[in-house]
Amino acid sequence: MGVRAVIAARRVAGQGRPDAEAADPSTEATQPQSPLERWRSGFAQEFFTNVLNPKAAMFFLSILHQFVSGGGSMTRQIFFLGILNVLIAVAAT
Numbered sequence: 214m215g216v217r218a219v220i221a222a223r224r225v226a227g228q229g230r231p232d233a234e235a236a237d238p239s240t241e242a243t244q245p246q247s248p249l250e251r252w253r254s255g256f257a258q259e260f261f262t263n264v265l266n267p268k269a270a271m272f273f274l275s276i277l278h279q280f281v282s283g284g285g286s287m288t289r290q291i292f293f294l295g296i297l298n299v300l301i302a303v304a305a306t
Contacts, residue, residue, distance in 0.1 A: 214262065 263269055281290045 214258070 277291065277294065280294060281287055
């Protein structure tokens with residue numbers, strides 16, 4: 214995401230200079246037009262950002278076991294806590 218932001222900033226800054234080459238619209242990535250496509254694109258980007266974030270993985274590995282009791286199925290409890298975390302994160306955004 215950071216690299217994309219830097220590239221976009223340079224592209225915008227370059228458009229104001231007279232010596233900048235005109236950008237070919239066919240080569241630039243097109244933005245999704247419909248709200249559903251924008252939502253899917255944003256969701257996919259955030260999903261992969263969170264999945265590939267090592268800090269989030271370390272947080273869950275170090276904290277999650279404190280909330281799982283030995284009385285029931287550990288798999289069900291972990292699954293429930295994961296779904297609960299997703300629902301809270303979706304509601305917060």
